[in-house]
Amino acid sequence: xxxxxxxxxxxxxxxxxxxxxxxxxxxxxxxxxxxxxxxxxxxxxxxxxxxxxxxxxxxxxxxxxxxxxxxxxxxxxxxxxxxxxxxxxxxxxxxxxxxxxxxxxxxxxxxxxxxxxxxxxxxxxxxxxxxxxxxxxxxxxxxxxxxxxxxxxxxxxxxxxxxxxxxxxxxxxxxxxxxxxxxxxxxxxxxxxxxxxxxxxxxxxxxxxxxxxxxxxxxxxxxxxxxxxxxxxxxxxxxxxxxxxxxxxxxxxxxxxxxxxxxxxxxxxxxxxxxxxxxxxxxxxxxxxxxxxxxxxxxxxxxx
Numbered sequence: 001x002x003x004x005x006x007x008x009x010x011x012x013x014x015x016x017x018x019x020x021x022x023x024x025x026x027x028x029x030x031x032x033x034x035x036x037x038x039x040x041x042x043x044x045x046x047x048x049x050x051x052x053x054x055x056x057x058x059x060x061x062x063x064x065x066x067x068x069x070x071x072x073x074x075x076x077x078x079x080x081x082x083x084x085x086x087x088x089x090x091x092x093x094x095x096x097x098x099x100x101x102x103x104x105x106x107x108x109x110x111x112x113x114x115x116x117x118x119x120x121x122x123x124x125x126x127x128x129x130x131x132x133x134x135x136x137x138x139x140x141x142x143x144x145x146x147x148x149x150x151x152x153x154x155x156x157x158x159x160x161x162x163x164x165x166x167x168x169x170x171x172x173x174x175x176x177x178x179x180x181x182x183x184x185x186x187x188x189x190x191x192x193x194x195x196x197x198x199x200x201x202x203x204x205x206x207x208x209x210x211x212x213x214x215x216x217x218x219x220x221x222x223x224x225x226x227x228x229x230x231x232x233x234x235x236x237x238x239x240x241x242x243x244x245x246x247x248x249x250x251x252x253x254x255x256x257x258x259x260x261x262x263x264x265x266x267x268x269x270x271x272x273x274x275x276x277x278x279x280x281x282x283x284x285x286x287x288x289x290x291x292x293x294x295x296x297x298x299x300x301x302x303x304x
Contacts, residue, residue: 004029007156008057010077010087011067011101012036012043012050015127018134019067019100019160021046026159031057055090063096063156071107074099078114088118095120098153100141102126102249104256105171105178106263108144112170123149124170125157126177130245138162142180144172178260181253185274185291188221188250192295195228196302205230227292236290244290251278251287 005028009020012034020032024047032043032050040050051057054077058064064087068074078097080086087097097115099108099122108124115122123145133139139161143150150166157164167176194217198208209231213223225244226232236244243249254275261268278286281297 005062005156006031006060007063007065008033008051008054008061009048009065009067010034010054010057012039012048013067014131015134016067016100017043017046017048018131019127019139020048022134022137022160023156024048028156028159031059031061033057054087055085058087058091058095060092061095063098063153064091065098065156066101068099068101068103071101071103071111074101074103074111075107075114078111088115088120091120093119096149096152097122098156099124100127102177102253102256103174104259105174108174109171112145121146121149121152122170123153124173125153126173127161128177128180129161131243134160141165142167142173142176144168144170144174144176174256175260178253178257181250182257182271182274184221185250185254185257185278186270187219188225188227188292189274189277189294189298191217191219191221192227192292192298195295196298199299200302221292225290225292227295236292237295241289241293241296243288244292247278247286247289247291247293248282250291251275251282254278 007023007028007030009030009032012020012032017039020030020043024030030048032048033054034040044050066074078086078088097120099111112122123143125141125143127139127141129139137160140163141157141161143166154164167173195208205228226235227237229237236242257271258275261271281294286293
C-alpha cells in the first residue's frame, strides 16, 4: 500500500482512464473527473471514484494530475476561464501539479510558473507508450521539474509506467517528448515508403522485415509497430490499423515539434515535411487510425 496520497485525476480519456485505474489498483486514493460523460462512466466501471466537477475532485488532493488535449486547456484549468475559479486558486497550499498532457514547451513552462507563483509545486511529465502502455502500466514518463519534485512524483509515475526519466527543469519533459516523436514520425514515414518500394520491386514483406530488422534500418517503427501485417503480430497493421497511437495524435505532436523548430531556428527539413504529411493523413480519414496507417496513404498515392 502506498503512502496515503490523494490524487485528483483530471482527464479520463483513452490514456488517462487506464492510468487512473492503475493508481486505484495500487492503493492510491483517487478522485477522477472528465468533461465527457462516457469517459466518466468508463472510469467508474473500472473502479475509479469520480467527482461532480474538477473543483470537487481537487478538494483535499495532494496531487492534481492533468491529462488534457492541449496547452490552452491546461492554462485555462490552472487559471480559470469564463468566470470560473481556477485549480491553482482552489487547491490547498503546496499541492503538486503534475501535468501529463503533451503540450508546447513554452506552455509547460508557463503552467509551471503559474503553479509555483500560486504557492504550489509543478512537474511536467508527458508519456509515451500509447493506450496499450497505459493499460499495462508500461508507459515511459519524460519528466521536467526540480530534482526534489521529480523524486516526490516518481513512486506515482512508476505505478503507471516502467520507465521514468528526469529530463531537466520545467518543460524538459515536453522537450524530450516532442524530440522523440519527431524521430518516430519521420521514421514511420521512411519505413512505410520502404515497404511500398519493396512491394513495387517484388520483395515480400517478410523478406524486407527480416533484412531491415537485423541491419542498419532497424528501428521501433519497424520492429514494434511494423506498418504491414504479418512480421510483427502485435502491430496495429494486423487489426486494420486500430490505434495504438492515432494519426491525429501524431499530427498534433509533429505540430508541437514544428513550433519548437521554428522558435529555436533549427534548420530542419524532414520535421516540417513529416508534419505536413501527417496533417494531410489526419484530415483525409486517418485521424482515428493508427499512425502506421500512413502506409496505406503512400500506397494509394503510388498507384495514381
